Amino acid sequence: xxxxxxxxxxxxxxxxxxxxxxxxxxxxxxxxxxxxxxxxxxxxxxxxxxxxxxxxxxxxxxxxxxxxxxxxxxxxxxxxxxxxxxxxxxxxxxxxxxxxxxxxxxxxxxxxxxxxxxxxxxxxxxx
Numbered sequence: 736x737x738x739x740x741x742x743x744x745x746x747x748x749x750x751x752x753x754x755x756x757x758x759x760x761x762x763x764x765x766x767x768x769x770x771x772x773x774x775x776x777x778x779x780x781x782x783x784x785x786x787x788x789x790x791x792x793x794x795x796x797x798x799x800x801x802x803x804x805x806x807x808x809x810x811x812x813x814x815x816x817x818x819x820x821x822x823x824x825x826x827x828x829x830x831x832x833x834x835x836x837x838x839x840x841x842x843x844x845x846x847x848x849x850x851x852x853x854x855x856x857x858x859x860x861x862x
Contacts, residue, residue: 739777739814746770757804766804773808780812780845788843790816797836797844799823809845 736744745754750771758765768776784790796813798820800806813820821839823832825847836844 737814739811742770742777742811743774746774755804755807757802759803768804768808773811776805776808777811777815780809781815784812784816784818784843790818790843794818794843795821795839795841797821797823797839797841799825799832799844800847801825803847805847813845 742754751769753767754770754773756765756767784796788794788796794816796816796818798806798809798813800809800823810820821835821841823835823844827835
């Protein structure tokens with residue numbers, strides 16, 4: 736049984752239970768998603784990737800984001816394609832990120848929305 740199979744099974748049994756809790760350490764209460772919400776967000780991403788990307792049988796998708804509430808859904812969505820994911824550190828120097836993307840032969844990189852302007856402005860080489 737794969738990781739995404741186990742999450743889908745848990746969502747079927749415990750759909751309204753908390754699956755993910757994220758505390759931003761900003762003196763606000765932690766935020767959470769139920770299993771149902773995690774799986775729904777993951778399936779949205781899976782459908783998007785299947786429609787818009789030419790994903791071959793051996794595909795890797797880069798994931799350029801910080802840890803957060805959505806991260807488990809994004810990982811699950813990529814795994815359901817099926818594809819592997821490669822985490823990319825937004826704090827890494829652009830040259831290192833570019834090297835990693837080329838080394839892994841990444842054809843697709845999902846970028847967290849609030850990182851788009853930062854990554855485009857700070858990148859010194861094209862991919």
